[in-house]
Amino acid sequence: MDGGNPAKSGTSKITVNVLDVNDNVPLFENTFYKVAVQENSSNGSFVIQTKATDIDEGPNGEIEYSLGKHTPPTVLSLFHIDAVTGDIYLKKELDHETQASYRIDVSAKDKGFPKMEAHCSVQVDVLDVNDNPPDIVLTLIPTALPEDSRSGTVVALLSVRDLDSGDNGKVTLKLPKSSPFNLKPSFSNNYALVTSGALDRESFSEYNIEITATDSGSPPLSSKKIIPVSISDVNDNAPIFTQPSYNVYLKENGVPGSILYSVSASDLDFGENAKVSYSILVSKVQDVSVSSYVYINSDNGSIYSMHSN
Known part of the structure; x- marks a missing residue:
């Protein structure tokens, strides 16, 4: 505005731009x-x-x-x-x-x-994804099992583990139906392999027990472990002769020491239990001991004359 009379005035527009400053955190x-x-x-x-x-x-x-x-x-x-x-x-x-x-x-x-x-x-x-199969670990390795072991005898100890979690880590074990063994749970995925019936070495001298572990995942994963168990012999079988009785016909005046006959017996047992020793039972013929007439080789069952007939 000027100082004249009348006063005159003029106008002007001023634009103020506010420049940004980095004053805000993301x-x-x-x-x-x-x-x-x-x-x-x-x-x-x-x-x-x-x-x-x-x-x-x-x-x-x-x-x-x-x-x-x-x-x-x-x-x-x-x-x-x-x-x-x-x-x-x-x-x-x-x-x-x-x-x-x-x-x-x-x-x-x-x-x-x-x-x-x-x-x-x-x-x-x-x-978790079911990407780990169960793992069966033997914690007690089986030794030879006597064939007269009672039902429930512990054969081996084992544990099972699955690194997965939840149902993927829940494991069940299974044995073949024909197996004379059972799995007895003890604690926290530990089991005892025990006998469930009579054993007979003469029928089966060794078992290869296949244990299958399966988890509860979808799809389920499984693994197998074979545990060999050998059955040791017990002297539970008597020797058996090849025939129940023998009839022997001899010529008189035989040479002393000559072989008269050979008998043979076998034993189903094993090792020392299967070794057969022969002997003549104490008996008499006309009040004379049989052993004064004949003797038997204890190793092979050959019977010899003691003197002439």
Whole structure:
């Protein structure tokens, strides 16, 4: 406005542009994310998306994602984050049996100066897949079992384990129906292999007991273990002659010491229990001991005359 009379005035429009300063920290939509991933997910599989925003403009509002600087090497070897989208991917397959859960620190930084940074936490739970068959472990190795062992005699001790969890790790054991053995549970997946009936070495001198372990997964996985059990002999069989009686006809005036006849017997037992020794029972003929007429070779059953008839 001027100082004349009348006064004259003029107007001007002034536009004020407010320049952005990097004064806002990026903000995650969630400070905590949780996701479950199956352990057999392939390399490169998508896991989860993290998302942050920054209300600043230009580079001050542009966000770059990364895993936190204190992320352990095990996590870095398994997970990768897209710097632009915040998507997390698998770098290699997970293993529930190695680690069932991971906690990942995610960083979101803007591109202003100085950079502003925010963090969120991602929990990745690894879901079990039935990828481990049961394992049967012998804790007491069987020794030779006497054939007269009573029913319920402990033959071997074993344990069964399955690295999977839940139903995938529940295991049942099975024996062949014809087996004279049973599995008796003791405690916490431990079992005793015991006899369930009479044994006879002469019928079966050795058993190869096949134990099948099957888990409850879908589909179920199974494994087998063969336990050899040898049956040791007990002297439970009498020698048997080749015939119940022998009729021998001799010429008179035979030469003393000549062989008259040979008898033979066998024994179903084994080793020393099967060795047969021959002898003549004490008896008399016309009040004279039979042993004064003949003698028998104790090793081979050959009968010889003692003098002329």
